[in-house]
Amino acid sequence: MSKKIKYIIFIIVCFILTSIIMYNILEINKQNKINIALDNHLIKLEIQYRTLMYHWRETAVAAYKSTINIKKITDILSKTKTANSKERVILRKQLYSILENKYVALSTKGVYQFGFILPDKTAFLRMHRPEKFGDAVGTSYRVKYVSKFKKSAHGYEKGKITPAFRNAFPLFSKSSTSTSDKNNNYLGSMEISFSSDTIQKYFRKVSKIDTHFLIHKDMFNTRIWKEYNFDKKFIVSKEHPEYMLSVIGNIKNSISSNIILNSIKEDIYNQMGKEKKFSLNSVYKDKTIVLSFLPIRDIQDKNTIAWVVSYEHNDFIDLTIKSNKIICLCVFFILLILFYFIYKNLSHKLELEVEIKNKTKDLKKLNETLEHKIIAEVAKSKDIEKKLFQSEKLASMGDMIGNIAHQWRQPLSVISTASTGIIMQKEYGTIDENTLIKSCHTINDNAQYLSKTIDDFKNFIKGNRTKKLFNLENSIDSFLHLVEGSIKTNNINLILDLDKDINITGYENELIQCLINIFNNAKDILIEKDIKDKLIFISTTTKDNKALIKIKDSGEGIPKDIVKKIFEPYFTTKHKSQGTGLGLHMTHNLIVDGMGGTVSVSNQTYTYKDKKYIGAEFVISLPM
Structure with missing residues (x-):
């Protein structure tokens, strides 16, 4: 391998490494700014909530005092x-x-x-x-x-x-x-x-904040759910399936009702599980939306039983993301030009080295025949050596690029802190001329020294389930309450055959979620195929000290070529906008890994009221 090729490989490697380092530094800087904006939204929501709580308590105390008098x-x-x-x-x-x-x-x-x-x-x-x-x-x-x-x-x-x-x-x-x-x-x-x-009405009408108030399902008395028309007043929230959302006011055209949360749903689940306040950002109609979550705790045991969730536009985050892209492009082209000049200098050095070798050969030949030409050729050689020295001096600039990773971090951090401080003080109206001039000098001074200091960096990495004994019939009853509206809306005939005496130790809410997933799968196929007799059978029995739950539909069955793939992740026969392919996969994991049971599916041909039907039958087996 020639020396020139080695130089080219070295320059390309250095260029790639430097570009990666600069990109990660800029990404960390961008994320820090976004985190500040997210924290500001959370603080705003908390202040609004505490203000409302204070107003309510003062109203209650005033009413109490006036009453006892x-x-x-x-x-x-x-x-x-x-x-x-x-x-x-x-x-x-x-x-x-x-x-x-x-x-x-x-x-x-x-x-x-x-x-x-x-x-x-x-x-x-x-x-x-x-x-x-x-x-x-x-x-x-x-x-x-x-x-x-x-x-x-x-x-x-x-x-x-x-x-x-x-x-x-x-x-x-x-x-x-x-x-x-x-x-x-x-x-x-x-x-x-x-x-x-x-609360939901207050934030929407008074504070002009698009807000959801989520209440855990356990807070509702499911026995009187139908009596009070709760199925018309509450729906399962899109933020978390274990929480209900009150349907009040005109929320159909709001951001919170139309935004799709699939990309951040797992983060929402994880953060809500920690029962601490947090904020996330998503995108709706090419604009950044900030979601802030504030936990509401029970008066007795202080467990989180509800959440206040706000949805707000944030132009600052949009601007930060766009600015970061522009800066990344600028840095890329600057590095490209810089490394191009380094390459040219190294190439020139190699050319001079070749020329010296050739001249040396000529001098040796002249020395054999013409002694008087030796002095002239030596002089030329010295002149060439002098040029080579100057060239090496320029080529030494190539060593600088190896230290670029050690030259830019601290100045960029200072610049980021100063610019963020100017933005934050400008937003809160606390900036004065002296502070602005001082910050600008700080940014300018550090910009001049970007080629002098940088250290190694590390990539930034982001960083109660309880088993209980429950009655299976009661759990299925709770599940049916949750899907009752869907059953009626789609004219589904539900046929139940339940054993009242089956009790199971496990995770009741997870089992209900599995039943909902299987039900939704059956409902969708009945609607998609426009089945005339929409039938869903649910039965429970016991066998070998295990509880069996069977759910069967009249949807003409599952094609043989895909029935074995039905529990695989991301497998779906629906359009992308209608299904993620995770519902039945999640059901399989919850039953098998979470509760130590089994779940299977097969096509069944059966007779109901003297008429033959074909449909898929899911069988869930759980230890008692």
Whole structure:
């Protein structure tokens, strides 16, 4: 291999390495700016949320103070201690009459529930549902807390129907200071609650922030789901399948309703699992959208049971990404030109070396025949050597490129910090002329020394499931509640054959998710093929100490050439916009790896009501 080829290979390798280093430095700088923007969105959302919580608590406290100052109210509550049921009806009507206008006024401030609970922990009056009274509410944490400690309780808690932001206050017949006096004078508690829907409405209408309020499925009483039309009021959120979203207002044309989250869904799942606030960015209609997640914790055990999620445009991130692309291109072409000149210098050096060799040969020949020409040729040789020295001096610039990785990091970091500081101070209106001049000097000074210092870098890398015993029929009932709207909408005939006495130890929510995946697969094929008799059969049995769940449809079966691929990841027969090919793969993993069971599928021919059908049958086997 010639020396020239070796030089060319060396220059190409250095060019590639330098380009990679510069690209990663610029990417880290870009990501740092994006992270700052994401943090700002999260801070904004948290401030808005805390402001609303403060306003609600102050509203509740003011309502409580104004209520206990009405002597008629304490008199009525005092009489309930000795009143019979008929007398309590009269007292309840009197109390409702006194507070009716107050409740109407509080409703305009977002109050949903305004009620009174007696010392025996039974509901005496609910202003929003005066016909509902006398039921026990002593299982709730807030009621037990107020009753035991005679102190107020505030926080987000599950109710008999849905969760809400609740404020509970103790009531006394007269002012008391000691514990014994408080117990003797205790009349029960007063509750003022704000519904979860109000947060979503507040952020959308007042703060002009496109917001979702997500509530965990476990917070709902599925037994009364249909009674209160929850299937029309709530839908499964696109952010996480275990959370429900309230359908309020006009959200069809909002960003949050139209954006596709497939590219960041796994990140959302992982971050929500950590139960800490976070922000992510995605793209919608070629613009950057920032998603900020704020956890809402339960009043009792402080577990995350709900999330406030905001969707907002961010032009700064768009500008940062575009600027970074332009800078990357500029750096690439600068490096290309620089290495081209280095190559030319090295080539010139090689040419001079060849010329010296040739001249030396000529001098030797002249020395043999003409002594007087030796002096002249030696002089020429010295002149050439002098030129070679100058050429080597220029060629030594090639050594500089090997140190480029050690020359640019610190100045770029200083420039990035100074420019980001100017942007942030400009956004908050805190920048002054001296600071701007000083920052500009800092950027200029470091730009002049970009060729002097750089160190090695490291690439930036980004950086409760609980088993329980549950009844299989109840779990299938919960699953059917979740898909009931789809069953009715698509005129699907559901045939159930369930064993009521099957109990399983495992992950109930994961099993429900698997059932939903299989159901959706069956529903889609029935709709796609326009099957006239849309049938889905679900049955449960036991065999060899294992619970068997069979789900069968009338969708004409799965083609033989793909039935073996049905559980493979990313395998789908649907259009890309309709399916990811991960549903049945996830089902397989949850059943096999998560619960130690098996899942299989086969085509079955069967008869129902004297008519033959062909369809796919999924069989799930789980240890009991």
